[in-house]
Amino acid sequence: MAEDESVLNNNEGFNDLMLLLGGSSSSRDYLVRNTGEKVEIDKLKGKKLGIYFSTSSCFYCRQFTPHLVAVYNELSSKGDFEVIHVSADINAGEYHSYFDKMPWLSIPFSDSEKREELREMFGVEWYPYLVILDENGEVLTAEGVEIIKTFGSEGYPFTPERIEEMKEAALNPSLRSILVSPSRDFVISNHGKKVPVSELEGKVVGLYFFSPSYGPCLEFTPKLLEFYNKLKDMGESIEIVTIGVPGHSEDEDEDEEESFKERVMNMPWHALPWRDGKSMVLAQYFDLHILPALVIVGPDGKIATYNAVEDIEDYGIPAYPFTPEKLSKLAEKEKAGWPQKVKHPLHDEHELVLTFWSSFRCDGCMEIGHRWAFYCKECGFHLHPKCALGEELERKGGGGPTMNKLVKFLQSLLQAFVAVFKKLLRF
Ligand SMILES: [Zn+2]
Ligand SMILES: [Zn+2]
Known part of the structure; x- marks a missing residue:
């Protein structure tokens, strides 16, 4: 941390972008896209910049990159946020196949001197590492990865004031703050139709965190389906929103997306789009360690229970609507007859x-x-x-x-x- 501070306390910031990003021993005045297109460094003036240090061989980088892509795409309409990839790969082939998945710019792989210089300048000791600079080249934060994971595109413009505001808001969640993102105020039906989040407000809503490649999730889905259908038959107004949790291998991503879409079609409720910017933010917010998880939001927008999976499996319908009073009564009843x-x-x-x-x-x-x-x-x-x-x-x-x-x-x-x-x- 001490080393970081010398960079963070640099009052002059990094307003000379050419010095920061240009060739260190060459006259390179451009960055590159994965199409090979060259983009002049001058064009970045006045933008907020994310300097993204990562390597294709790091598991957490491969997990984080698609999330940063989602956030980047959500912010693209603002036109003033750019990301610059600083690869720590050693092998050019690995660099290229990794950079192929990134919609932003990169220090050319051949300029290893500059890549090393940047790593030292920002005191990068682990990956992924994201430094965010404001439009004047001042360091806003060196904890970009954590901020993006926690707040997604809603962390924009990533100033300390905005982060404070988001932390405050997280203490008092509502269905709207949970589900709506700056670029989306709807969920999708199992047939791909947009359903406004406002239609779910005032109802019991289950957020179903589901990985399409994970056995326990596949086993639980039919139980949830049965539970849901019974409640609907009884005239209850429960709504469920499936939130995809990507598995562990990026290479399987395409298959996973296909299988998510297929499975969602067979769930008679709603979903967030696959790899929506909010998915990782919510997984982080609800501190998910176990899948499947079913977070229940009550009609008042408050969290009733953080995981109703066991309650549904063990109690079934009597657990609904998962209020703490109801669940503690059931738990008391359950232990009757057991020794202390x-x-x-x-x-x-x-x-x-x-x-x-x-x-x-x-x-x-x-x-x-x-x-x-x-x-x-x-x-x-x-x-x-x-x-x-x-x-x-x-x-x-x-x-x-x-x-x-x-x-x-x-x-x-x-x-x-x-x-x-x-x-x-x-x-
Ligand atoms: Zn046991
Ligand atoms: Zn003991």
Whole structure:
């Protein structure tokens, strides 16, 4: 950070664009597009500039670049924001295939001296790295990546005042601030029609974060569909908006987009366009770690619950409309009949206490759990109720097929054996 500050505190800014971006040992006075077209540096005068340091070999760069493209396109109508790619690639072929996906300018790959000079000048130590300069060449921020991820095109013009304003606004979200972007005030229907966001206001709206290439999302969709149809039959006015979460490989992007569009057609509700500037902003805002996720916005525009997936799977219709009171009542009902404390062979040193969690990892089956866990505070040890009470629960439920019981019994035997074995190893 200290090194950055010398650049940020440079009162003179970078008003001499030729000095900043032109050839360092040549008379180059232009930048290039991926079509090979040369663009005079003089033409950038009076524009805000994003100096974008990235490399095709970096996973986070490949993830971030399409998002910056979406934001860049959204801002293109303003005509005063330009991005300049400063590649850290070593191989020309890799540089070109990466730059091919960028609609902005680049320092020519051949000018490696300038690329290095810029990296040093801005103290770039990791990628992706985005420095934003104002129209006078003053550094507005060196945290462009974080700002773009958090606020998208709404962060424009990226001044400290605007960022403060956006941070304030984020504290009091509304359906409008969540879904509308400067270039779009509608969502799209499953047949591609524009539906104004105002039509969704005042209703219960589910934001369905969905990756078209991720198994758990594909498994949950039919359950959500059933839930949605039942509510509609009951005359409820729930609306759902699918928000695509791109997977992890950019090369598969085209297939992913196709498969997103196909799947959205079979969901009888709305969606945001694929790779809309808002998608990543929302994923970041709701701090998504688990997919699928269904954020519920109440009729008053307030967030009712951050993930209703488990509630739908476990409770179904009674969970609707996901108000905290309703969900806590259901959770109370669920634990009736369970002991407050148990001793379990997987953790026989301490008693486990029934405790409420929004999510936890079960130390028995290693899967993620929600709501109730039998928990040891001293050791941070969690067990699902079904993992802690497995056999008892089954007895209460009248018993499952014998084979299941046998498998469960063998599993718990194995778990207990592993626990003992671990203990032996410790000594
Ligand atoms: Zn478990
Ligand atoms: Zn313990």
